[in-house]
Amino acid sequence: MAKKVIRINEATIRFAGDSGDGMQLTGTRFTEATAIVGNDLKTIPNYPSEIRAPLGTLAGVSAFQLMFGSQKVFTPGDLPDTLVAMNPAALKVHLRDLKKGGTILANSNAFTDKNLKMAGWEANPLEDGSLEGYTVFSIEMSKLVGKALENSDLTSKGIERTKNMFALGVLFWMYNRPIEPTEEWLRKKFGKNPSVAEANITAMKTGFNYGETTEIFTTSYAVEKADLPKGKYRNITGNVAVAYGLVAAAKKAGKELFLGSYPITPASEILHTLSTLRNHGVKTFQAEDEIAGIASAIGASYAGDLAVTTTSGPGMALKTEAIGLAIITELPLVIVNVQRGGPSTGMPTKMEQSDLLQAVVGRNSDARIPVLAAKDPADCFECAFEAARIAMKYMTPVILLSDGYLGQGSGPWQIPDPKTLPEIVVNHPSSADAGEDGFMPYARDENETRPWAIPGTPGLEHRIGGLEKENITGMVSQDAANHQLMTDIRARKVDNIKQDIPPSEIHGEPKGKLLVLGWGSTHGAIHVAVDRALAKGQSVSQMHLRWVSPFPSDLEEICNGFDEILIPEVNSGQLALLLKGELARKIHQLNIVRGEPFRASEIEDKINEILG
Amino acid sequence: MSETNIEIQDLNLTRKDFVPGNEVRWCPGCGDYSVLANMQKTLPVMGVKKENYAFISGIGCSSRFPYYMNTYGFHSIHGRAPAIASGVKLANPELAVWIITGDGDGFSIGGNHMIHALRRNIDMNIMLFNNRIYGLTKGQYSPTSLLGAKTKSSPFGSIDRPFNPSAVALGANATFISRALDVDAKGLQESIKRAQRHKGASFIEVYQNCIIFNDGEFSDVENKATRPDNALFVVHGEPMIFGKEQDKGIIMENHHPKVVQLGDKYSEKDLLVHDETNQIITNLLLEMTFDTSNPTPFGVLRAVEAPTYDEMMIEQIKAVTKIKGEGTLEDLFYSGDVWEVK
Numbered sequence: 001m002a003k004k005v006i007r008i009n010e011a012t013i014r015f016a017g018d019s020g021d022g023m024q025l026t027g028t029r030f031t032e033a034t035a036i037v038g039n040d041l042k043t044i045p046n047y048p049s050e051i052r053a054p055l056g057t058l059a060g061v062s063a064f065q066l067m068f069g070s071q072k073v074f075t076p077g078d079l080p081d082t083l084v085a086m087n088p089a090a091l092k093v094h095l096r097d098l099k100k101g102g103t104i105l106a107n108s109n110a111f112t113d114k115n116l117k118m119a120g121w122e123a124n125p126l127e128d129g130s131l132e133g134y135t136v137f138s139i140e141m142s143k144l145v146g147k148a149l150e151n152s153d154l155t156s157k158g159i160e161r162t163k164n165m166f167a168l169g170v171l172f173w174m175y176n177r178p179i180e181p182t183e184e185w186l187r188k189k190f191g192k193n194p195s196v197a198e199a200n201i202t203a204m205k206t207g208f209n210y211g212e213t214t215e216i217f218t219t220s221y222a223v224e225k226a227d228l229p230k231g232k233y234r235n236i237t238g239n240v241a242v243a244y245g246l247v248a249a250a251k252k253a254g255k256e257l258f259l260g261s262y263p264i265t266p267a268s269e270i271l272h273t274l275s276t277l278r279n280h281g282v283k284t285f286q287a288e289d290e291i292a293g294i295a296s297a298i299g300a301s302y303a304g305d306l307a308v309t310t311t312s313g314p315g316m317a318l319k320t321e322a323i324g325l326a327i328i329t330e331l332p333l334v335i336v337n338v339q340r341g342g343p344s345t346g347m348p349t350k351m352e353q354s355d356l357l358q359a360v361v362g363r364n365s366d367a368r369i370p371v372l373a374a375k376d377p378a379d380c381f382e383c384a385f386e387a388a389r390i391a392m393k394y395m396t397p398v399i400l401l402s403d404g405y406l407g408q409g410s411g412p413w414q415i416p417d418p419k420t421l422p423e424i425v426v427n428h429p430s431s432a433d434a435g436e437d438g439f440m441p442y443a444r445d446e447n448e449t450r451p452w453a454i455p456g457t458p459g460l461e462h463r464i465g466g467l468e469k470e471n472i473t474g475m476v477s478q479d480a481a482n483h484q485l486m487t488d489i490r491a492r493k494v495d496n497i498k499q500d501i502p503p504s505e506i507h508g509e510p511k512g513k514l515l516v517l518g519w520g521s522t523h524g525a526i527h528v529a530v531d532r533a534l535a536k537g538q539s540v541s542q543m544h545l546r547w548v549s550p551f552p553s554d555l556e557e558i559c560n561g562f563d564e565i566l567i568p569e570v571n572s573g574q575l576a577l578l579l580k581g582e583l584a585r586k587i588h589q590l591n592i593v594r595g596e597p598f599r600a601s602e603i604e605d606k607i608n609e610i611l612g
Numbered sequence: 613m614s615e616t617n618i619e620i621q622d623l624n625l626t627r628k629d630f631v632p633g634n635e636v637r638w639c640p641g642c643g644d645y646s647v648l649a650n651m652q653k654t655l656p657v658m659g660v661k662k663e664n665y666a667f668i669s670g671i672g673c674s675s676r677f678p679y680y681m682n683t684y685g686f687h688s689i690h691g692r693a694p695a696i697a698s699g700v701k702l703a704n705p706e707l708a709v710w711i712i713t714g715d716g717d718g719f720s721i722g723g724n725h726m727i728h729a730l731r732r733n734i735d736m737n738i739m740l741f742n743n744r745i746y747g748l749t750k751g752q753y754s755p756t757s758l759l760g761a762k763t764k765s766s767p768f769g770s771i772d773r774p775f776n777p778s779a780v781a782l783g784a785n786a787t788f789i790s791r792a793l794d795v796d797a798k799g800l801q802e803s804i805k806r807a808q809r810h811k812g813a814s815f816i817e818v819y820q821n822c823i824i825f826n827d828g829e830f831s832d833v834e835n836k837a838t839r840p841d842n843a844l845f846v847v848h849g850e851p852m853i854f855g856k857e858q859d860k861g862i863i864m865e866n867h868h869p870k871v872v873q874l875g876d877k878y879s880e881k882d883l884l885v886h887d888e889t890n891q892i893i894t895n896l897l898l899e900m901t902f903d904t905s906n907p908t909p910f911g912v913l914r915a916v917e918a919p920t921y922d923e924m925m926i927e928q929i930k931a932v933t934k935i936k937g938e939g940t941l942e943d944l945f946y947s948g949d950v951w952e953v954k
Contacts, residue, residue: 036951181949225953234948248941258703260695278932280939283702283925288728292695295688295725299668299699302686303707307699325689415950418941455684455700455707458663463678465687466671475634476679 003212004219010069011175011223012077015167016094017086018055019048019062022164026084027064029168029185033177034068035235035412038225041068042376042524044076044409044597049265049349056118061093070224074376074524076409078599082174084167086110086141088119095131103135105170107163109142137216141166141207148206152199162203169207176222179208229414236413238380238406239269242336245384246308247280252385253392253424255306259284260296262315265348266404267338270310290318294335298322301331302464304428304454306388310336312404313355314345320363323397327367327490329464330442330450332391332398334384339403341595350595351405353520354571359399360549360578366487368494370394371549373401375523378413380406383546389424390500394493395449401548403570405597406521428452431459441474447496448489494550501552508534508541511561514610519545519575522568522598529603538611548575551582559583564610566590568603625656632682638673643794643820644741648680650800655683658808660708667710668697670717673748674741674820677712691722694729697736705922708808709736715756716746719775723755730784732921733812739804740777740817745826758902763825778913779898781815782891788814789894789914794821795834799845799910806912812920833908844907846897848915851883854907862906869896869906888915 013030017023024045031043043066053060067077082103085091087110098104111124125131126138141163149159165186172179183201190197211217236244250257261271263286275284283305287293294309301307311319316337326333339355341347359371370390374383380402387400429451433439441462442450453460462474470477471485507530518526523544533540543558545551559565565583567576568590576589590606592598630652638644655665665683669675671690678685684707688696693711701709711729718726718740729738745763746752752765756777760769781789788810790803800818807814819830828834832842840856852862859874861883872878887893894914900906933939 032949036949038951038953228953230953232946232950232952234946234950236948244944247944251941256703258699260699277939277944278929279936280944281929281933283929285698285702287695287698288724291692292698292725292728295692295695296699296702298688299686299696299701300703301699302696303666303700303703305699305703307703321689322692329686415945418945421941454704455666456663456704458661461663461683461685463685463687465678465685466689467687 003217005176005222006219007222007224009071009223010067010073011082011221012065012067012080013082013084013171014063014065014080014094014097015084016061016063016090017084017164018089019050019052019060020055021062021086022161023062023064023086026164026168027066029182030171030177031066031235031410032185033172033179033181034066035233036181037177037223038228039068039070039223040073040226040228040412041066041235042073042076042409042411044405046596047349049347056087056089056115058089058093058119061090063090063094068223070226072226073411074527075597075600078601082171084171086164086167088115088121088125091125092119092121098134101133101135103137104131105137105139105167107141107167108138109140139170139210144206144210145203148202149199152202153195154199158196159199162200165200165203166207166210169204169209170211172204173208173211174217174220176220179204228412232415233412234415235410236377236381237269237408237410238374238377238402239267239338239408240273241377241380241413242310242384242400242402242407243270243273245381246274246306246334246388247277247282248381248418248421249385249388249424250306252421253306253388253426255304255426257282258297258300258305258307259310260287260293260300260307261285261310262287262290262293264290264312264315266340266407267310267312267336269407270336270338290315291322294319294322297333298326298329298331301326301333302329302455304452306392307332308334308336310338312338312340312348313342313358316355316358323369324363324365324367325466326397327369328466328468330395332395332452334387334391334398334400336384336400336402338407339401341593347595349404351403351521351597352570352593352595353403353522354574354593355401356519356548356571356574357577359401366491368491368549369397369399370494370497370547371399371401372547373520373545374406375520375544375546377406377409377411381413385421389422390497392424392426392452393449393500394447394497395452396493401520403521426452428454429457429460431457434459440472442469442472444472444489448493497547498550498553501547504543504552504554504558506541506543506558509539510541510558512541513539513562514564514566514607515541515543515559515562516566516568516603516607517543517545517559517575517579518568519548522570525598525600525603526568528600529607532600532604533607538607540607540611545575548578556583559585564588566606566610568598568606570597620657620659623656623659623661625662627652627656629662630655630682632680634679636680637676639824641823642673643743643822644674644677646794646797647739647741647800647818647820648677650797651681651804654801654804655808658708658805660808664707665710666700666707667712668693668700669712670722671748672714672717674712674714675717691717691720692725693717694722694725694738698729698732698734701734701736701922702925705735705926711736711738713738713740714747715740715742715744715754715777719777719780720755727780727784730781730786730813730815733787733918734921735811735813735923737807737814738816740815741820742777742817743820743822743826744774744829745822747822747825751825776898776901778815778817779901782894782898782914786815786914787812787916787918788912789817790815790912791817791819791910793819793830793833793843793910796910803912806915810915812918842907844900844909846886846909846911846913848886848888848912851880851885853880853883864896869900871906888912
């Protein structure tokens with residue numbers, strides 16, 4: 001019997017299993033195959049903060065979701081169409097999110113009495129009819145790979161571990177994805193251990209053939225290529241994109257890149273990525289703590305490198321005093337905060353946007369700092385590049401806000417031509433720049449930035465530090481008028497950055513009833529919600545802020561063009577608080593703090609509520 | 613050791629080149645003045661260009677030091693100088709990096725950075741001004757104040773057991789440790805020279821008198837009359853002899869150092885001979901620090917060779933580049949699975 005192929009525009013799939021089941025890897029392989037097919041996509045991992053929570057428990061469930069489509073995809077999808085559940089705990093945790101009528105693929109061998117009990121199922125849901133309303137494929141994955149690999153040299157435990165590749169194979173068949181790239185990847189990954197590679201490939205093919213030949217599956221789905229702009233693409237996570245953006249900025253500025261960092265979830269991949277790039281001249285310094293991470297970066301900046309420190313919220317708190325030092329010494333520095341749920345240790349592996357106020361105002365004294373935020377994984381590249389450019393142009397530390405959703409989520413990245421990336425012009429004074437009265441470390445140019453004199457340059461010997469300095473001369477000064485002047489200059493330097501912010505783009509009409517204003521990783525969900533509202537004929541537009549300090553100069557004018565403003569944020573209303581001060585008008589808020597991004601439908605509902 | 617025979621280029625620098633125009637503002641009579649003067653005297657003859665010196669400090673009286681040196685300098689935040697200096701050195705390995713710190717800055721708030729900077733053996737020089745008191749905050753006990761010290765914050769005597777900073781440095785596996793006295797110009801200059809020449813993290817502990825809040829803390833060794841009987845100046849390869857008449861020495865007894873009178877019973881050949889490469893000897897000397905039955909040891913207590921972090925960083929960059937080739941942005945961007953939309 002020929003099987004039916006149904007064309008669909010988009011699909012959302014969630015892989016869920018025990019944290020030892022290899023769900024992140026399975027999801028990543030599906031993503032790569034999907035990217036190669038030419039669909040647009042977005043992914044999001046969801047894993048526990050314990051490395052290996054007890055096997056089979058609810059706490060130990062790890063998941064990976066992606067949405068892919070033949071049109072532009074802005075989020076990893078709200079509710080999955082298909083859920084892969086490798087054990088009862090995975091089904092228990094994720095069933096509530098599955099779309100009504102959605103598909104479940106379960107490894108029935110894992111639904112033992114013990115596992116069911118551990119996951120809190122009173123009876124086996126695969127058998128008791130409680131999953132009525134869903135399409136359930138209950139497959140003996142463990143048994144099937146066991147049979148397929150009975151002649152392999154792997155131990156029975158090793159064979160059992162290939163069941164994720166079986167599930168992947170079934171999904172590849174179901175969604176008409178090629179298996180060859182994963183085959184190639186497995187051979188490369190297990191190059192030293194060919195029998196493991198071959199066992200995994202066999203398991204994947206067994207899964208694929210299982211879909212193809214058994215009669216339980218009658219239908220597969222095809223998602224056409226997305227109409228993406230012409231060019232070369234690769235899939236990229238936000239953390240890797242940040243690392244690449246920094247390397248690109250360093251090269252375009254003719255600088256060596258220095259990273260001072262202390263490992264922290266969910267930012268560590270930036271450190272990992274940069275540490276592989278020694279042949280790009282990248283110096284990564286895994287410091288003894290968060291403070292040493294930023295302090296070493298400040299030292300490297302003083303000595304002339306493009307310096308960076310990367311962290312997440314609690315680490316940011318520890319770096320606060322040093323950020324003040326970078327502000328008063330007016331040294332270029334990029335500080336990346338991949339935000340997570342807080343306060344304190346909070347929810348390390350879950351996303352949140354709740355460090356906005358910390359970034360914008362969270363320091364002692366009047367200590368303004370430029371802050372920008374990335375909107376999606378690929379945008380992390382541009383934002384990192386821009387943060388570095390601004391830091392060096394204006395001689396200032398810059399905070400780049402990402403979050404766990406962007407950092408560890410992925411999407412296609414249109415690879416830029418390195419030649420077309422803007423050059424970053426950095427001028428260092430030379431010995432000839434020392435005047436008759438010696439070198440003036442706090443002299444000002446047209447942007448009121450001071451010169452970046454590199455130790456080792458004869459004749460420019462000077463001292464900087466955390467004590468207030470006299471403008472121009474850089475001598476220690478506790479003079480009242482000078483402190484007023486320096487505080488004003490430091491603030492003006494941040495405002496001057498407005499001239500580098502291009503006019504804001506509005507999605508939808510430039511004037512209307514409701515403006516949905518966002519920043520950071522809410523971009524995708526807001527975009528989808530606004531698209532749906534526009535399709536219904538509602539008067540709604542989207543504005544997205546890349547710079548949250550300073551705000552773009554056209555912000556107020558754009559806001560004035562709308563009757564109402566809605567700010568959805570994954571925090572308790574931090575941008576709204578800042579904007580209430582800036583705009584002095586009523587602002588509608590939509591705030592969630594559940595450790596997960598918005599669903600577009602939530603924003604859609606709020607839009608309906610406001611517009612009545 | 614081997615470093616003493618290095619040929620030093622004469623750069624025609626003098627002390628004056630290292631003195632900036634601004635006024636030095638330590639309390640009159642502070643031990644810091646002597647350390648500053650000896651630094652300014654010694655650096656010109658080290659064969660290092662003036663523009664290649666960078667002085668990095670934290671917070672405290674001694675941390676004002678960079679403002680008084682006409683070199684590159686960074687007066688940073690409390691305790692963090694070793695971390696900032698690490699970044700300076702890694703960004704520009706050509707620089708001769710000096711860290712100036714105090715017992716509060718370096719061993720209380722900055723203790724973590726201190727041990728890690730020493731452990732990594734980054735080629736920098738750390739000079740600790742140990743006055744066993746908090747000066748800038750006006751007289752509280754510090755992590756090196758002795759038990760019983762009566763200070764602003766310990767009116768009934770400190771119940772805080774002190775660090776022996778040089779012993780902490782040894783515990784952190786420092787490759788160079790020396791101890792000097794603020795009033796001993798010769799010893800200071802020797803420590804500065806040796807530290808500057810040493811490849812790796814060098815630690816100099818300076819006993820420094822705080823004339824306002826802890827005056828006389830080190831009087832037994834600062835006072836010229838009592839110093840010879842209370843201080844032991846060690847020299848590599850020489851027996852440990854001290855005393856006004858050079859008539860006392862150190863022997864090892866039951867694995868501990870012991871003072872003996874030279875003469876009938878003991879002669880020079882019975883004495884311990886200093887070996888700055890031998891950790892057991894360094895340990896033994898450090899054990900004498902708080903032991904009133906023994907003199908306080910000064911001089912280069914330890915100097916060993918070990919790979920430095922900064923050199924290994926450069927070597928690793930070279931080695932990886934040799935294998936992978938110099939990285940370009942094209943290589944980087946195309947390092948994943950790439951597809952084309954036509």
